[in-house]
Amino acid sequence: MRRLFPSTAVPGPAPEWSTEELAEEYAYPPVGEGSDEAGWWLRGNMVASLDGAVHHGGRSQPLSSRTDMWIFGVLRALADVVVVGAQTVRQEGYGPAKRRSGFAGRRAAQGQAPVPAVAVVSAGLELDFSLPLFTEPVVPTLLVTGRGAPEDRVARAREAGVEVLFAGEGSAVDPALVPGLLARRGLRRQLTEGGPTLLGEFAGAGVLDELCLSISPRIVAGSAPRIMNGPVLPDPDEYVLDGVLEEDGFLFTRYRRSRVVAE
Numbered sequence: 670m671r672r673l674f675p676s677t678a679v680p681g682p683a684p685e686w687s688t689e690e691l692a693e694e695y696a697y698p699p700v701g702e703g704s705d706e707a708g709w710w711l712r713g714n715m716v717a718s719l720d721g722a723v724h725h726g727g728r729s730q731p732l733s734s735r736t737d738m739w740i741f742g743v744l745r746a747l748a749d750v751v752v753v754g755a756q757t758v759r760q761e762g763y764g765p766a767k768r769r770s771g772f773a774g775r776r777a778a779q780g781q782a783p784v785p786a787v788a789v790v791s792a793g794l795e796l797d798f799s800l801p802l803f804t805e806p807v808v809p810t811l812l813v814t815g816r817g818a819p820e821d822r823v824a825r826a827r828e829a830g831v832e833v834l835f836a837g838e839g840s841a842v843d844p845a846l847v848p849g850l851l852a853r854r855g856l857r858r859q860l861t862e863g864g865p866t867l868l869g870e871f872a873g874a875g876v877l878d879e880l881c882l883s884i885s886p887r888i889v890a891g892s893a894p895r896i897m898n899g900p901v902l903p904d905p906d907e908y909v910l911d912g913v914l915e916e917d918g919f920l921f922t923r924y925r926r927s928r929v930v931a932e
């Protein structure tokens with residue numbers, strides 16, 4: 670057993686991190702470059718309260734902190750695509766990813782677009798296509814749905830300039846198909862920001878490679894879901910600890926799926 674905190678390794682004040690150092694810490698592993706194979710890496714990023722809630726009053730912001738949002742921003746800036754469930758878009762008022770001058774060179778060098786695309790997963794497509802997420806993105810927002818999605822809403826999304834991708838034959842998306850679908854479009858460094866329904870589906874489908882979980886030193890009680898809210902897995906899936914950072918009582922943990930590590 671090791672004591673990570675309080676740390677005895679380096680006495681004195683905690684070192685300051687630069688955004689570049691944080692970007693190195695969270696850099697994606699090499700995925701599929703130079704090969705025809707649609708390699709990909711799907712990382713989840715969530716914040717939870719000490720008692721396991723993912724929101725307070727329907728928003729994750731009350732659980733977050735300045736440093737949590739800094740990491741959130743760095744993870745976005747490293748990704749090719751941000752995959753998010755429609756309810757989170759509706760409830761959190763999602764906007765498009767913003768350009769960040771500090772990452773422009775890094776992204777260009779890696780052959781990435783200036784910002785990650787946002788891919789919204791939805792079955793019902795009850796979305797407001799007049800929102801900036803759909804009308805003002807730097808790179809076009811994608812909508813991932815099933816082939817059985819309501820045709821009139823698919824048409825409405827297309828009229829609004831949104832590209833509709835199909836992953837699954839019914840109205841629901843088959844989560845197992847999503848990473849490959851995006852990777853075949855060159856979107857290999859994948860980040861999902863949940864919410865709990867979508868994240869639980871990715872985990873259940875066995876496609877979640879990594880989980881960046883911020884543990885917030887706050888208790889909210891109530892009945893908010895955990896970071897994954899869906900059918901129970903037949904067996905617990907093992908993840909291995911890859912890193913822990915701490916600031917202001919927040920733990921910024923990073924776990925990789927053990928099957929991935931063993932490969």
Ligand SMILES: NC(=O)c1ccc[n+]([C@@H]2O[C@H](COP(=O)([O-])OP(=O)(O)OC[C@H]3O[C@@H](n4cnc5c(N)ncnc54)[C@H](OP(=O)(O)O)[C@@H]3O)[C@@H](O)[C@H]2O)c1
Pocket residue numbers: 714715716717722723724727728729732753754755756757758760761790791792793794795814815840841842843844862863864865866867868870898
């Ligand atoms: N703490 C955090 O880090 C964090 C992160 C994200 C969200 N949240 C919170 O989580 C809450 C929302 O939770 P949630 O679980 O409802 O959100 P969610 O997973 O973002 O959204 C659920 C919706 O996504 C779509 N969806 C999910 N799986 C699908 C599938 N297989 N096929 C087709 N569509 C699918 C459906 O949209 P349609 O209804 O359009 O069909 C479904 O209603 C919010 O309060 C938000 O603040 C917290």
